[in-house]
Amino acid sequence: MRKTKWKFIGVMLLIVVMILSACGNSGESGDAASQDKIKIGFILSDSGTFAPLSENIKNGFKLYLEQNDNKLGGREVELIFEDDEANPQVALRKYKNLVGSEKVNFLVGPISSSVVYALRDEVEKDKVILIDANAAGNDLSWDLRSDYVIRTSFSNWQNGSSAGSYIANNIGKTAMVIAPDYPAGQEVASAFKESFEASGGKVVKEVYPKLGTNDFATYLTDVSQTNPDVVYAFFTGSDGIRFVQQYNDFGLKGKIPLTGPMEFGDLLIVEPSGDSAEGIVSGIIYSPWIDNEENKQFVEAYQKMYNKLPNTFSVQGYDSALIIDKAIKEAGSVDTEELVKVLKGISFDSPRGPITIDPKTNNPIQNFYIVENVKKDGQVVPEVIETIENVTMPETNPAK
Numbered sequence: 001m002r003k004t005k006w007k008f009i010g011v012m013l014l015i016v017v018m019i020l021s022a023c024g025n026s027g028e029s030g031d032a033a034s035q036d037k038i039k040i041g042f043i044l045s046d047s048g049t050f051a052p053l054s055e056n057i058k059n060g061f062k063l064y065l066e067q068n069d070n071k072l073g074g075r076e077v078e079l080i081f082e083d084d085e086a087n088p089q090v091a092l093r094k095y096k097n098l099v100g101s102e103k104v105n106f107l108v109g110p111i112s113s114s115v116v117y118a119l120r121d122e123v124e125k126d127k128v129i130l131i132d133a134n135a136a137g138n139d140l141s142w143d144l145r146s147d148y149v150i151r152t153s154f155s156n157w158q159n160g161s162s163a164g165s166y167i168a169n170n171i172g173k174t175a176m177v178i179a180p181d182y183p184a185g186q187e188v189a190s191a192f193k194e195s196f197e198a199s200g201g202k203v204v205k206e207v208y209p210k211l212g213t214n215d216f217a218t219y220l221t222d223v224s225q226t227n228p229d230v231v232y233a234f235f236t237g238s239d240g241i242r243f244v245q246q247y248n249d250f251g252l253k254g255k256i257p258l259t260g261p262m263e264f265g266d267l268l269i270v271e272p273s274g275d276s277a278e279g280i281v282s283g284i285i286y287s288p289w290i291d292n293e294e295n296k297q298f299v300e301a302y303q304k305m306y307n308k309l310p311n312t313f314s315v316q317g318y319d320s321a322l323i324i325d326k327a328i329k330e331a332g333s334v335d336t337e338e339l340v341k342v343l344k345g346i347s348f349d350s351p352r353g354p355i356t357i358d359p360k361t362n363n364p365i366q367n368f369y370i371v372e373n374v375k376k377d378g379q380v381v382p383e384v385i386e387t388i389e390n391v392t393m394p395e396t397n398p399a400k
Contacts, residue, residue, distance in 0.1 A: 037076045038334060040324070041098030043091055043109035043119070044133075046083035049212055049237040050111040052268055053313045057133050060317025061108065063298075063305055064325070072321065073328025084110055088118035095119055099128055105334050106131060108320050113137030113156070113183045116149075123148045127336050129343070133320045134313065138187050141361035142397050148336070150343045151363050152323055152355075153316045154285055155393050156187035159261040160234070162283030162368040162391060164195025167259050171281060172229025174204050178219055178243075179234040181208035188234040188261055194398070196232070204228055216243055220250040230257045233264070240269040248276035257281065265371045265382040267311040278380050280373045285366060286312045286352040287382045298351035310351075319350050323357075363393045 042061075044054035058081070070077055080102055084091035091110060098104045099122075107123070107130040110116050116135035123130045124146045132140065132151040140146075141155055167175070175196055179185035185208060193203045205226050207219055223231055231252075235243045240263050247258055258280050263269055265282035288299045288309045298318065302310040310318075326348055331338040344359040353367040368391045371382035 037078045038072055038106070038328075039078050039080065039102060039104040040072075040106045040108055041102060041104035042079065042081045043084050043094055043098070043107060043115070044081070045086040045111040045115075046081070048086055049239055050086055052237055053111050053134060054109075056268065056311055056313035057109075057111075057317035057320070059302075059306055060310065060314040060319075061133075061321045062317075063302055063314075064318050064321035066305060067301060068325065072325040073334070075328070075334075080104065084112070084115050086112045086115065088112075088115050091115045091118055092122065095122055099126055104128070106324055108133050108317075110135050113140075113187075116140060117144065117183075120144050120146055120149060129336060129339060131320045131324060133316050136187075137183055138393075138397070141363040141393055145362055147340050147344070147362070149362060150323070150357055152319045153364070154262070154366070155361075155363050156184055157191045157393055158363075158366075158368065158391050159283070160188035160191025161195040162388060163259060163261065163281065163370055164192050164201070165199040166283070166370045166386060167230060167232065167281065168196050168199035168201035171257050171259065173201050174229045175201055175232050176223055176226050176228040176230075177203055177206045177232050178223075179206075179208055180211040180213070180239065182211050184236075185211075185234055189232075190399075192232050192234075192261070211239065213239065214242065216246045217250070220246060220252060223252060223256060224250075228256065230259055233258065233260050235260075236263045237268070240264065241272050244269060244273040244280070245276045253279065262286075262312060262368075265369075265373065266313075267309055268313065270373055270380055270382065273380075275375070275380065277373045278375050281385075282371060282373075282382070283368045283388070284312065284371050284382060285368055286315045287369065287371065287384070289381060290352060290369065290384070292349075292351070292353065294349050295351035315351050319348075319352075319355065322348055322350070358392060360395045361393050365390050365392045367391065 046054050082094035111134045113135045130149045134153045136156040138157050177189045179189040260282045262284040264280045265284040270277045327339050327342045331342045347356040356365045358365050368388045369384045370386040371384050373380050374383045
């Protein structure tokens with residue numbers, strides 16, 4: 001009888017210890033989970049033509065962290081940066097380090113569409129979320145769409161098509177298109193042509209210089225000889241600055257209107273191009289002069305932190321941090337599959353306007369702004385002429 005009694009007491013004590021241990025472990029795990037850092041790996045092009053774009057994406061992301069105590073979803077953040085050199089093979093090596101060795105929770109980047117296409121299958125296989133902060137390749141939202149790749153920037157289709165109708169209806173009916181010979185150049189040019197010609201225009205010539213061209217004289221001579229009503233050109237980074245300046249130096253400014261996608265209305269090209277950029281009409285997603293409360297606060301904070309105005313790439317970096325923060329809070333977790341459910345269709349207010357991630361394409365539904373670069377108080381600034389609301393990428397490739 002006594003043995004039975006002590007056996008019963010022993011069992012009860014064991015049960016109590018197990019319950020207390022479970023409660024203690026549960027609390028400890030919760031605290032540990034809240035204290036564990038979120039690792040974010042950046043694959044950007046920190047050297048070459050795209051370096052200024054990468055710098056501004058990082059600046060925008062860091063500003064968001066600065067405003068939120070270096071936390072996303074209530075957890076401390078560690079940033080790890082890799083330079084892909086705008087080379088898909090280099091990017092794959094850097095990816096393996098970030099995902100395989102560093103065990104990052106999220107990837108942010110890249111700049112180049114060629115790089116994002118190279119990363120897509122690896123991301124899909126490893127089930128790691130890539131927040132695409134810039135690369136605009138169309139197929140990433142069509143045949144190569146992945147639930148693990150969410151774009152916070154724009155697609156080449158959106159960028160090229162945004163101003164086509166306005167240009168055909170207000171500037172000229174014949175256009176010559178000039179763009180670099182790589183996927184983004186081809187896709188932006190194609191989208192512009194589709195939009196421009198659907199509105200009654202006609203593209204009379206297309207030329208595709210190599211990426212990194214220093215001297216555009218041959219192509220500008222071609223512009224003079226073709227003599228279209230308007231030139232539509234797409235160049236980014238240092239290529240864009242050189243093209244705009246040489247267009248002016250060649251005597252074409254004021255004779256044949258120069259138009260383009262968002263890059264030609266962005267401060268990254270407008271500011272260093274100076275007066276050469278005056279008069280250009282383009283379709284943009286962001287300007288420091290967009291009038292909404294989020295943008296006013298963003299511009300003020302950015303100027304305070306970096307002593308300069310933000311540009312399109314700054315806000316793309318900022319929004320990449322914002323969407324990660326919002327997704328973790330809504331999912332209540334950093335579990336990849338839970339985050340994927342939240343990210344598809346997520347909405348937020350950006351300095352550029354309202355954003356919704358279209359669950360059909362994983363591409364942002366957003367406003368585009370038709371702007372003309374005008375000189376005010378000694379500075380060339382993009383002045384909004386017209387707002388095109390809720391620009392949505394087609395669910396499938398319209399050319400197929």
